[in-house]
Each structure stands twice: as structure tokens, then as C-alpha cells.
């Protein structure tokens with residue numbers, strides 16, 4: 240059953256009996272819209288419906304029928320899990336790594352690179368008990384998100400980084416944000432991390448937006464040349480973001 244707050248639709252002024260209300264983000268002036276935008280990471284240019292359910296905002300296309308939107312709130316609230324990867328994930332993993340859009344800011348990977356990476360990530364997970372998880376959404380392999388300890392020297396080593404890579408069809412739905420949030424929480428609460436870092440090329444704005452939404456802060460002194468990217472390559476320069484263990488986990492462990 241739907242439960243939670245009852246409200247009036249900001250935009251249509253309908254009283255919504257089922258505890259869902261709709262807003263339209265035509266302007267960031269309204270506090271409701273500002274809150275939704277902040278949580279969703281959307282900007283003032285968003286022309287999408289925002290549905291809030293139990294204070295969780297979700298964005299939908301403007302003309303979607305009401306029933307569809309409600310059923311999608313239910314669906315979207317459903318199953319995102321992080322789990323150890325399985326053999327059956329491999330084909331989709333390799334397909335993701337051969338998608339030029341997914342790999343736009345990464346070095347290209349051959350199928351045999353994917354074989355190596357898949358088994359390395361799996362071994363790390365088995366050895367440590369944490370690492371880079373497969374993200375499963377409604378039973379489908381959506382990509383890989385998790386924590387990784389680089390095995391090559393970086394100017395800020397030793398460090399634990401958060402990694403994310405999703406299949407294109409899973410972008411733009413807040414899935415990376417939710418999955419990475421779970422991984423980061425795990426890192427601070429169960430895997431003993433005091434700090435988690437994240438880095439990417441300055442051009443990878445999608446990834447940078449995600450870092451910022453997750454509360455990472457740029458270390459302006461931390462820009463570096465990635466040692467795995469060949470000298471002179473346009474993806475060699477990286478920006479560094481850091482997130483410290485939040486107080487809630489410090490208090491919980493103290």
C-alpha cells in the first residue's frame with residue numbers, strides 16, 4: 240500500500256488521495272521544487288514531472304498518464320540490489336565495455352580485457368568480502384558499482400575508490416546514485432574506510448555530477464595524470480574528489 244504524506248499537487252492543485260503528489264519543475268522558486276531538484280540533481284532546465292512518494296522524488300515524462308506514473312513509482316521503488324557477479328552477467332558486462340558511449344571517457348576494452356577484468360573483480364570480492372558489485376535492477380544486470388583499491392601507485396595512495404559503470408539503458412534514472420550510495424555506506428559502516436575517493440577526467444561531467452550528488456568534494460590540489468593512461472593521451476589528466484566518513488558512521492562505531 241502506498242503510505243506516507245498526503246499533499247496537494249503543487250502544479251495541478253489536485254488533492255491526491257494516494258499520498259502521491261506531482262509537481263512540475265518549470266521554475267526553481269518553489270521550496271518543494273527546490274528540494275526535489277536538489278535531491279534528484281536536476282537543474283532548472285528540467286521539464287519533467289516530479290513525483291514524490293514518501294519524500295522520494297522520481298522524474299517522469301510530462302505527458303505520461305497518471306496510472307502509468309503511479310505504477311512506475313511502484314516499479315522504481317522496487318528492486319535494486321548489489322550482489323556478487325555471476326557467470327551469466329559476463330555477456331552483458333562485455334557488451335557494456337564495448338559500447339562507445341559507455342567508454343567515451345575510458346580507455347577502450349577488448350573482449351579479452353573484459354574477461355580479465357571480470358575475473359579480477361570477482362577475485363577481489365571473494366578475498367575482501369567487498370569490492371565492485373554487480374547492480375541488478377528488476378532482475379536484470381545493469382552494470383557494476385562498488386569499491387576498489389587501486390593496485391598501482393597514485394599520488395594519494397593508499398586509497399579506496401568508488402567505481403561505477405552502467406549499461407546505457409540504465410542511465411538517467413538515479414540508479415548509479417542509489418547503487419553508489421549503498422556501496423559508500425558499506426565502505427564506511429562495514430569495510431572500515433575513513434575516506435573514499437573518486438576520480439575521472441574533467442570532461443566526464445555525468446560522473447562528476449554523480450560525485451557531487453553523493454557529497455564528494457573536489458580536492459583542487461589533487462589533479463593528477465593517471466599512470467594507466469598513456470602520456471599525451473587526452474584522457475590522462477584527472478580530477479580528484481574525496482568523501483570523508485560521515486559523522487553518523489563515526490558515532491555508530493565510537
Ligand SMILES: CC(C)(COP(=O)(O)OP(=O)(O)OC[C@H]1O[C@@H](n2cnc3c(N)ncnc32)[C@H](O)[C@@H]1OP(=O)(O)O)[C@@H](O)C(=O)NCCC(=O)NCCS
Nearest residue numbers: 279298341403404405410411412413414415416439445446
Ligand atoms: C557515470 C554514470 C554511472 C552516471 O549515470 P547516471 O544515470 O547519469 O547517474 P545517476 O544515477 O546519478 O542518475 C542521474 C540522472 O537520473 C535522473 N533521475 C531520475 N530519477 C532519479 C532519482 N530518483 N534520483 C536521482 N536521479 C534521478 C536525474 O535527473 C539525472 O538525469 P539527467 O541524466 O537527465 O541529468 C553513467 O553515465 C556511466 O555508466 N558512464 C560510463 C562509465 C563512466 O564514465 N564511469 C565513470 C568512470 S570514472
